[in-house]
Amino acid sequence: MAGGKVNDGPRILVFSTDKISDPAIDMAGLLKLHYPPTVYTISIPCSSAVKPRWILHALEQGFDGVFIAADGTDCPYGESCTEKTGQVVSTTMQMMKDKGMDPARLKMAAICSVCSEPFVNHVKSFSEYLRKSSNS
Amino acid sequence: MKKKIGVYICHCGGNISDYVDVEKVREAVKNEEGVFLAKTTMFACADSNQKEMVEDIRKEALDGVVVASCSPKLHLLTFRGVVERAGMNKYNYVHANIREQVSWAHSDNKPGATEKAIQVVKAAIAKVRHAEALEPIKVKSTKAVAVIGAGVAGMRAAIELAEAGAEVYLIEREYFVGGRTAQWDDLCITEETGKELVTRLYDEVMKHKHVTLFTGAELVDYSGSVGNFNLKVKVTPRYFKLQCSSDELQKAIEVCPVEVPDEFNFNITTRKAIYHNYPSEYPQLPAIDMKNCTRCGECEKVCSSVDFSQKTEMLNLKVGSILLATGFDPYEPKKGEFGYGEIDNVVTFPQFKRIVHYCDDKLMYKGKEIKHIAYIYCVGSRQVDGENKYCSRYCCTANIHTAITVKKKYKNIYNYHFNRGIRTYGKAEVWYDESSRLGDIYLQSFEDHPPVVEKRGDQTFVKIRDILTTDKELEVAADLVVLVTGMVPRADNSIGNLLKVPKGRDKFFNEIHMKLRPVETVIDGVTIAGASQGPKNIMESMNSALAAATKSFSLVDSGELALEPTVARVNEEACEWCGKCEEACPYSAFEKVEKNGKTIAKVNAAVCKGCGMCLPVCPENALDLIGLSDEDVESMIDALIPNA
Numbered sequence: 001m002a003g004g005k006v007n008d009g010p011r012i013l014v015f016s017t018d019k020i021s022d023p024a025i026d027m028a029g030l031l032k033l034h035y036p037p038t039v040y041t042i043s044i045p046c047s048s049a050v051k052p053r054w055i056l057h058a059l060e061q062g063f064d065g066v067f068i069a070a071d072g073t074d075c076p077y078g079e080s081c082t083e084k085t086g087q088v089v090s091t092t093m094q095m096m097k098d099k100g101m102d103p104a105r106l107k108m109a110a111i112c113s114v115c116s117e118p119f120v121n122h123v124k125s126f127s128e129y130l131r132k133s134s135n136s
Numbered sequence: 137m138k139k140k141i142g143v144y145i146c147h148c149g150g151n152i153s154d155y156v157d158v159e160k161v162r163e164a165v166k167n168e169e170g171v172f173l174a175k176t177t178m179f180a181c182a183d184s185n186q187k188e189m190v191e192d193i194r195k196e197a198l199d200g201v202v203v204a205s206c207s208p209k210l211h212l213l214t215f216r217g218v219v220e221r222a223g224m225n226k227y228n229y230v231h232a233n234i235r236e237q238v239s240w241a242h243s244d245n246k247p248g249a250t251e252k253a254i255q256v257v258k259a260a261i262a263k264v265r266h267a268e269a270l271e272p273i274k275v276k277s278t279k280a281v282a283v284i285g286a287g288v289a290g291m292r293a294a295i296e297l298a299e300a301g302a303e304v305y306l307i308e309r310e311y312f313v314g315g316r317t318a319q320w321d322d323l324c325i326t327e328e329t330g331k332e333l334v335t336r337l338y339d340e341v342m343k344h345k346h347v348t349l350f351t352g353a354e355l356v357d358y359s360g361s362v363g364n365f366n367l368k369v370k371v372t373p374r375y376f377k378l379q380c381s382s383d384e385l386q387k388a389i390e391v392c393p394v395e396v397p398d399e400f401n402f403n404i405t406t407r408k409a410i411y412h413n414y415p416s417e418y419p420q421l422p423a424i425d426m427k428n429c430t431r432c433g434e435c436e437k438v439c440s441s442v443d444f445s446q447k448t449e450m451l452n453l454k455v456g457s458i459l460l461a462t463g464f465d466p467y468e469p470k471k472g473e474f475g476y477g478e479i480d481n482v483v484t485f486p487q488f489k490r491i492v493h494y495c496d497d498k499l500m501y502k503g504k505e506i507k508h509i510a511y512i513y514c515v516g517s518r519q520v521d522g523e524n525k526y527c528s529r530y531c532c533t534a535n536i537h538t539a540i541t542v543k544k545k546y547k548n549i550y551n552y553h554f555n556r557g558i559r560t561y562g563k564a565e566v567w568y569d570e571s572s573r574l575g576d577i578y579l580q581s582f583e584d585h586p587p588v589v590e591k592r593g594d595q596t597f598v599k600i601r602d603i604l605t606t607d608k609e610l611e612v613a614a615d616l617v618v619l620v621t622g623m624v625p626r627a628d629n630s631i632g633n634l635l636k637v638p639k640g641r642d643k644f645f646n647e648i649h650m651k652l653r654p655v656e657t658v659i660d661g662v663t664i665a666g667a668s669q670g671p672k673n674i675m676e677s678m679n680s681a682l683a684a685a686t687k688s689f690s691l692v693d694s695g696e697l698a699l700e701p702t703v704a705r706v707n708e709e710a711c712e713w714c715g716k717c718e719e720a721c722p723y724s725a726f727e728k729v730e731k732n733g734k735t736i737a738k739v740n741a742a743v744c745k746g747c748g749m750c751l752p753v754c755p756e757n758a759l760d761l762i763g764l765s766d767e768d769v770e771s772m773i774d775a776l777i778p779n780a
């Protein structure tokens with residue numbers, strides 16, 4: 001293997017949830033549905049728990065994009081999750097704009113516990129977007 | 137900060153090491169800050185490795201441990217157990233998933249998988265570095281279990297739970313118990329009929345003073361969580377007093393003017409709005425089906441037990457665990473699928489079971505005697521184009537068993553089995569053998585050439601390209617065509633949505649892991665049993681019911697539950713009481729308190745579920761989840777970036 005980074009695609013940090021999206025992401029692996037190996041997950045209890053500062057930290061430290069695998073209406077902690085996660089996203093996007101960052105580097109989509117394929121499709125197209133926008 | 141961290145990287149046979157260079161991962165992490173030892177192991181979960189870990193922790197006085205292996209859903213608890221056995225607080229253990237989320241997900245890119253594995257393990261090390269020893273939160277749990285569905289699985293589970301000493305609420309949506317099994321006479325694997333089996337289970341259920349059976353009952357809402365669920369159960373009355381004379385009942389059924397298709401007989405007969413499915417059914421008390429009753433009052437005139445004054449009740453029950461045993465529906469073929477709904481002598485296997493029940497010495501259907509029967513297998517199962525890719529398991533065996541019964545019960549029966557490869561697994565092979573000896577004919581095709589059912593004149597033909605006779609086209613003139621239909625999830629499975637139980641690819645309820653945690657769901661405290669989880673015969677349903685009962689019991693037995701201590705925590709210095717967290721918390725876990733002359737927020741740890749919804753709303757950043765502090769998350773983020 002030559003030196004340097006093997007994985008030079010856009011780096012994506014996924015905030016996924018213990019009960020809902022983690023099982024889907026695990027199942028994507030089980031089904032060998034491939035996605036770029038530059039996609040990393042940090043597991044949290046609920047998608048509405050993500051602090052904007054974590055997202056900004058990731059983007060400032062070198063991640064190209066952050067993907068929130070939201071619980072949506074499946075959230076075991078209640079209906080308000082969707083709205084609250086949306087709130088986190090819009091607050092953070094505003095902060096990103098203020099800092100001159102492209103708000104589209106943050107993406108959110110509901111990923112249910114069996115949404116392995118949608119997950120893979122989302123991160124692939126997000127990765128594609130990030131690749132293009134970094135080249136432009 | 138930890139200084140003596142042990143890191144174990146698993147090959148998982150080759151599941152990980154075929155794609156991830158585990159040796160390279162070890163090399164890359166062994167000099168990370170705080171790492172004292174780093175090892176690779178063939179199977180981290182094997183007894184021998186667990187022993188070695190315990191020895192390492194003790195001998196080297198390790199203060200933190202990381203295992204990089206399969207998903208934490210499978211083995212987080214295993215390894216927490218290992219470190220506890222070595223005397224370490226289990227929250228000083230951190231799990232890294234390098235199988236489902238690395239080696240398998242990136243099996244197409246080995247160098248890429250290896251690099252990702254390195255970062256993932258580094259992130260786990262970063263997390264364990266400032267992990268804190270924590271004590272679980274103890275909450276009282278209610279020593280009661282709600283079993284939903286009184287089919288064979290639900291009743292078996294209820295008996296087991298009651299015998300173990302739990303209070304059991306058995307909640308059945310229909311007015312009668314037994315589920316599908318009550319609909320079958322002859323059963324395979326056991327000599328008992330469906331009714332006998334249901335009767336035996338019902339008697340046992342009723343014998344236990346700790347089981348309360350509710351019929352016509354449905355869970356409509358719930359709150360709380362494992363150990364303490366509050367259930368709202370709607371009980372619809374049968375509109376009958378507890379005692380009822382059979383003569384009066386007979387008259388009431390006669391005079392009822394409303395006639396509807398009888399679902400118990402899969403609509404091949406009709407029943408009245410006042411009904412029971414069969415005379416000896418349990419509970420032995422008829423019911424009035426209010427969806428169809430016109431309140432004409434005819435029955436009331438002839439039967440003193442009819443009581444229209446009964447009211448729907450809402451019950452509040454408190455339980456520690458919920459066991460779902462809501463069963464399955466038979467697949468309903470589409471109109472025109474193998475002639476169903478278009479050719480009049482095409483029926484489903486469940487309908488056929490009911491026809492055989494009603495015919496004593498001659499097998500008759502729509503006024504004609506039946507001699508030649510064509511069975512078409514795998515209808516609604518193993519679909520090439522449709523969604524049901526799975527084998528329904530019960531049908532080959534149950535159908536061959538029924539074909540033998542029919543041959544023995546009536547004269548001059550000829551059975552033709554149009555199959556896709558018979559799957560009479562286990563002991564059931566003996567019936568396959570017996571039916572062949574009795575002269576049944578087996579014709580087989582591949583999935584791309586299913587048999588064709590056609591009506592020509594007044595005869596129905598089934599045609600096949602039979603691969604057992606070198607692809608010859610063969611045809612049978614059949615008096616009756618039986619579609620051997622598979623199992624599908626209940627059409628009304630809304631209870632799954634209510635409890636947020638995930639469904640698998642087959643749309644049945646999904647367990648956490650088929651082998652390791654086969655009756656638990658990702659919703660803590662909710663277990664699953666029987667055919668609600670996927671196609672199962674009676675024995676398999678009962679076995680899973682026993683497993684689920686044991687699991688549910690283990691959650692309520694001691695009256696106390698240890699919950700994850702990963703709850704919210706207020707930084708008292710930073711908090712300026714604005715009330716935003718109180719507003720955001722869906723469980724009302726926050727209180728406004730006065731402390732040292734300052735108004736601040738306080739978390740009630742037993743109420744907090746650790747969801748973290750409050751974290752982002754705090755304008756002072758005064759909130760953290762224990763185990764998920766800014767430091768935890770941000771150090772993991774840093775570690776995930778190579779060369780950081």
Ligand SMILES: Cc1cc2nc3c(=O)[nH]c(=O)nc-3n(C[C@H](O)[C@H](O)[C@H](O)COP(=O)(O)OP(=O)(O)OC[C@H]3O[C@@H](n4cnc5c(N)ncnc54)[C@H](O)[C@@H]3O)c2cc1C
Nearest residue numbers: 285287288289309315316323324462463464666667673674
């Ligand atoms: C035609 C046919 C023949 C068969 N023959 C055999 C055989 O010979 N041998 C054999 O081993 N197996 C046989 N089987 C399989 C057998 O029927 C199943 O294994 C068995 O019925 C599964 O039991 P269960 O309790 O899991 O589910 P079910 O029998 O479906 O019972 C589930 C119960 O839950 C209730 N319920 C559903 N939803 C709710 C709700 N929301 N709230 C409350 N209650 C609810 C239902 O009303 C029902 O009473 C046959 C199946 C078919 C279709």
Ligand code: SF4
Nearest residue numbers: 514517527528531532
């Ligand atoms: S048990 Fe037999 S009939 Fe049923 S789906 Fe499997 S192979 Fe087909």
Ligand code: SF4
Nearest residue numbers: 711712713714717754
């Ligand atoms: S949101 Fe923050 S500042 Fe406001 S009361 Fe809660 S902890 Fe205190």
